[in-house]
Amino acid sequence: MITRIRQSARRRGPQIIRGIGDDCAALRIPAGHEALLTTDFTLEGVHFRREWHPPEVVGRRCLTRGLSDIAAMGGSPIATFLSLAVPRDLPQRWVDRFLEGLLQLADEFGTPLAGGDTAESKSGILADIVVLGSVPRGKAILRSGARPGDLIYVTGELGGGSAALKALFAREKIRARDFPRHFHSIPRIAVGQSLRGKATAMIDVSDGLSTDLAQICEESKVRAELEAVRIPRAVVGAKRQPVSLDLALHGGEDYELLFTAPARRAIPVRIAGVPICCIGRITPSRGIVLVQEGGKTQSLKPAGWEHFRR
């Protein structure tokens, strides 16, 4: 398996001094930059199911999780590391197709596979993806910078990822092209980078809007007021229906960016081709309030998608 990964990972970037094949990878961090590092599990039965997800999709989503974290700091990815443990009886073809999906995305973002680990798993496929990136010194966009008066924005649309999972749980036959963001996940790297010096706080929507916004509120010690009608709901399925407000609020795995910026700062309606919506504002105090159409308000508890735990 190591040999195959090595072969697949021949393409090297200029920042990779030494890739796969030594005790560590050696990498160049650009002058004046800080290193960014994130790790994310992708576990069979927790984050994907072999009968639902083609291996290429699992590989792509696996790396998307890491790249999306780099995007959420306003960073640039440098290199990818994959720890992969598979059961002895897993067909080699599965691993090949998984790597194909992962390496295609790695190629798109110029972040070559530079190392990792392999092992035999006693049960199920286990992947841990590590992405190393960088950001100009002091320019990382943290979760803790939101201030009262800031507006709240989100990229793209929400609830598409969990709508696909909901359909799969309901044993519906679905087509990948009807749920593009679930089967062809895209990290918002360019948007994240262009928000450096503009956004005051940022996080990626991986656990669900209600949960991820609560993280910003907690870290920034502020309150958020969301306007229900403004939340961009994903349009999915053969009939191109918008998802329920519930899925848009609590569904996860959309890999969109959620950020805040001062009201005086002009934020374009599209950045790098991705639509940006203003969905609310930051106020003093704590918690999240949802303002319904008509003005009725309700408190919103973090209730992010808990993967396959239902």
Added chain:
Amino acid sequence: MITRIRQSARRRGPQIIRGIGDDCAALRIPAGHEALLTTDFTLEGVHFRREWHPPEVVGRRCLTRGLSDIAAMGGSPIATFLSLAVPRDLPQRWVDRFLEGLLQLADEFGTPLAGGDTAESKSGILADIVVLGSVPRGKAILRSGARPGDLIYVTGELGGGSAALKALFAREKIRARDFPRHFHSIPRIAVGQSLRGKATAMIDVSDGLSTDLAQICEESKVRAELEAVRIPRAVVGAKRQPVSLDLALHGGEDYELLFTAPARRAIPVRIAGVPICCIGRITPSRGIVLVQEGGKTQSLKPAGWEHFRR
């Protein structure tokens, strides 16, 4: 679990700009240095067994794997990242004690826990350790630099790790203090650093001398001649017996450093308190030859300890 990890990981180093609690950790790489990165799985049933290994020992060994890789490049560790998936019914006490062992070692080497991921595992405990380190630019000691005429050296003693496993497999009752390197693993960071500019190639002995030396030979395109009588065998057990030559040659998980250096270069017999033995020399051609006492030679195939696969 995340909260506990966060609490345990409060101690921050000066190079950690942002640790646990954001999308990524942000870290400072010293000026003029390259980043080093390594990832290593520690899987229940593959790398440890709950009935054999106290949780503190598992935690310590888990991080030792990563730090030993940094040592083998001549690097300095900066920060640790832990992805940890545990079964729902695992007692919290196990996780606490695991973290205790891991964080104590992290403290010893000034490499704080700066991030990671947590998940529920469907089966068994799964840990993936990531260590970020650095090394002065161009000074990383690779596996590929051994040249004919170089001498081969190893730190400490070999076979102690696998001797403990062999006894455990044989259902012997063993005491941790009789197998100190197995139950209290130590990465050779200081030795690795002091070999910068001196060693031509280096690797850590994690899979076994025969397998790890074969890696140096392959990457450097050279041959190795080992002298059986010079290989330092671990002294273990209640009776303080040296392990068999077989375990010293093929047993893994010793986390010693195996390196080569030009014959003209004086290598001290101890570095940072650790004994150094010269065990052979590098010649042209390929493969490994073992020279027995009396001069008889035999070809040595890589046959490193394959964990629990027997």
